[in-house]
Amino acid sequence: MKAKLSRLLGVVSGPVAPMILTGALVIAFGGFAFMALLPNHHNG
Amino acid sequence: MGNQYDDSYITFRHAVNLALGKGLVFNSYERVNSASSFLYTLLLAGLYRVGFHDLEAVSAIIGLLSGCVIVVATARLAGALSRSVLLPFIAMLPLCVSGSMTGWAVSGMETTFYAALVILYLVSCRSGMTTTPSLVLLALCLITRPEGIILWISAIAVELSERVSGLRHSGLLKCAAVGVSVVLLQSGLSVWCYGSIVPQPLELKRVALYYHLTFAQSFRYVRDFFVSRFGVISVAGTCFAVVVTLRNAVQCSLSWWNGGPAPSSADPEKRSAERVCLLMSLFVLGSMASYLVGPYSDFGRYMVPLLPVLAVVSVLLFKSASDGIRGLLPEHGRSAVYLIGLLLVVFGCHQALADQRELSAFFGRTARHQEARKSLGMWIEDNVPKGEVILSSDLGAIAYFAMNHDFIDVFGLTSAAPLTAIKQRNWGAFVDELKRRKPSWVADTGFPDGRLQSFEIVGFPQHWFRGLPFRESSYLNLYFSGNQVVQQRTTTDGYVFRLVKIAAAAYEQRELE
Numbered sequence: 001m002k003a004k005l006s007r008l009l010g011v012v013s014g015p016v017a018p019m020i021l022t023g024a025l026v027i028a029f030g031g032f033a034f035m036a037l038l039p040n041h042h043n044g
Numbered sequence: 045m046g047n048q049y050d051d052s053y054i055t056f057r058h059a060v061n062l063a064l065g066k067g068l069v070f071n072s073y074e075r076v077n078s079a080s081s082f083l084y085t086l087l088l089a090g091l092y093r094v095g096f097h098d099l100e101a102v103s104a105i106i107g108l109l110s111g112c113v114i115v116v117a118t119a120r121l122a123g124a125l126s127r128s129v130l131l132p133f134i135a136m137l138p139l140c141v142s143g144s145m146t147g148w149a150v151s152g153m154e155t156t157f158y159a160a161l162v163i164l165y166l167v168s169c170r171s172g173m174t175t176t177p178s179l180v181l182l183a184l185c186l187i188t189r190p191e192g193i194i195l196w197i198s199a200i201a202v203e204l205s206e207r208v209s210g211l212r213h214s215g216l217l218k219c220a221a222v223g224v225s226v227v228l229l230q231s232g233l234s235v236w237c238y239g240s241i242v243p244q245p246l247e248l249k250r251v252a253l254y255y256h257l258t259f260a261q262s263f264r265y266v267r268d269f270f271v272s273r274f275g276v277i278s279v280a281g282t283c284f285a286v287v288v289t290l291r292n293a294v295q296c297s298l299s300w301w302n303g304g305p306a307p308s309s310a311d312p313e314k315r316s317a318e319r320v321c322l323l324m325s326l327f328v329l330g331s332m333a334s335y336l337v338g339p340y341s342d343f344g345r346y347m348v349p350l351l352p353v354l355a356v357v358s359v360l361l362f363k364s365a366s367d368g369i370r371g372l373l374p375e376h377g378r379s380a381v382y383l384i385g386l387l388l389v390v391f392g393c394h395q396a397l398a399d400q401r402e403l404s405a406f407f408g409r410t411a412r413h414q415e416a417r418k419s420l421g422m423w424i425e426d427n428v429p430k431g432e433v434i435l436s437s438d439l440g441a442i443a444y445f446a447m448n449h450d451f452i453d454v455f456g457l458t459s460a461a462p463l464t465a466i467k468q469r470n471w472g473a474f475v476d477e478l479k480r481r482k483p484s485w486v487a488d489t490g491f492p493d494g495r496l497q498s499f500e501i502v503g504f505p506q507h508w509f510r511g512l513p514f515r516e517s518s519y520l521n522l523y524f525s526g527n528q529v530v531q532q533r534t535t536t537d538g539y540v541f542r543l544v545k546i547a548a549a550a551y552e553q554r555e556l557e
Contacts, residue, residue: 033147
């Protein structure tokens with residue numbers, strides 16, 4: 001468990017971490033914005 | 045796709061008219077500038093001209109792309125200034141799932157496009173505030189929204205503070221020259237095309253009761269938007285902005301008093317970061333002040349562009365706080381910081397998801413209204429003879445889907461006559477104009493009891509606008525037994541959208557029926 005946590009912390013503080021986290025943010029934003037465009041969402 | 049916020053269709057109609065060579069106008073019979081953003085309208089007109097005719101889809105794509113630019117640029121700026129990877133994520137995640145960011149991005153309005161320009165300008169300022177990209181982006185912000193002036197004034201204040209502190213001398217004039225040139229050029233164009241410096245929406249917001257809040261109401265509205273929806277970044281960001289501004293003001297005063305340069309880092313990168321921090325802090329405080337004294341906007345639309353900037357400045361406060369915690373708790377500092385970070389993310393996302401639910405409900409209602417307005421607009425386009433003028437107080441989608449018809453907007457957003465009459469404190473002048481033109485149709489929002497919004501405004505304008513004398517009787521009662529309801533759409537929330545053929549005799553009535 002501790003090793004897994006260390007590896008996770010290693011990823012989020014490594015050189016590719018900014019790209020991974022920014023990518024996650026873009027996906028979250030894009031997902032919610034796209035949902036706002038769906039007709040069912042609007043007409044619900 | 046489609047069914048966007050009604051005001052965006054006003055911009056779409058201006059863009060289509062511009063692309064078709066009719067000018068940046070809403071109606072063919074008069075020149076009124078009621079588009080909410082000059083640059084955004086130009087962009088839509090250009091895209092329409094090259095073949096992208098579905099402006100609902102085009103505007104949604106621009107909003108989506110602008111939103112992605114905001115996310116990447118904000119994370120990058122916050123990461124570069126704080127030298128942290130996780131903190132920008134903590135500050136940005138609630139924004140990315142919030143309804144205010146995602147809903148307005150696809151609303152068809154210029155909100156997200158403007159916010160992207162602002163954050164790109166701040167990113168470019170890291171390499172220098174007077175580089176060509178910075179100055180170009182500042183000019184673009186200025187011609188996108190009137191609020192761009194706050195950014196320009198903040199930039200001038202930063203340059204001025206550096207000059208007073210004896211740190212740098214070259215930027216002030218360039219920055220001032222860009223702003224003055226853009227404002228003069230835009231004002232000149234506006235006077236030449238429309239005969240007025242102030243755009244019609246700004247004129248309207250000065251007199252319409254809908255947009256007018258007292259200072260106490262504005263304070264509650266601004267507080268509720270920022271603290272209830274984005275509490276973490278708003279409180280942290282505003283505190284940071286106040287501290288940075290005060291510290292800089294003290295440093296400038298001391299430097300001016302002593303007659304020597306202010307203490308500053310020798311590292312150019314650190315100095316550039318300090319400059320951007322001051323710029324963002326001034327922009328945050330200036331924007332907050334403008335929201336307190338400025339007009340009301342639906343669901344904080346005017347406040348959305350500040351959110352990414354608040355996220356960046358809040359990250360800088362989080363960074364100082366986390367460094368402090370690690371210093372105080374050498375053994376458990378790292379765990380404490382992660383725990384606090386986790387709590388902030390959970391709390392921030394909880395607020396943002398509540399915002400998402402509320403904005404989804406709002407845009408859902410908007411969408412149902414738009415379906416009704418669209419169908420009325422399409423019916424008008426297909427069935428009403430081209431030369432017949434249509435009365436309304438609900439112009440957006442109705443007018444966009446009836447592109448070949450002219451409208452009289454009794455609310456004064458897209459027609460000049462009502463505001464002219466209000467400025468002269470003589471609503472009778474507008475009533476005379478109506479009697480002369482005799483619009484033969486009204487397409488408008490109505491109420492279940494049969495009343496129509498535009499008839500109410502024509503009759504009792506003092507209930508809608510400031511500055512008109514109180515009058516007990518109706519100025520003009522257009523409810524007339526000869527009127528004929530031709531089309532009617534009822535939405536689930538009780539609004540009724542009607543198209544009514546107005547009997548010519550209605551304009552001859554003198555007494556309240």
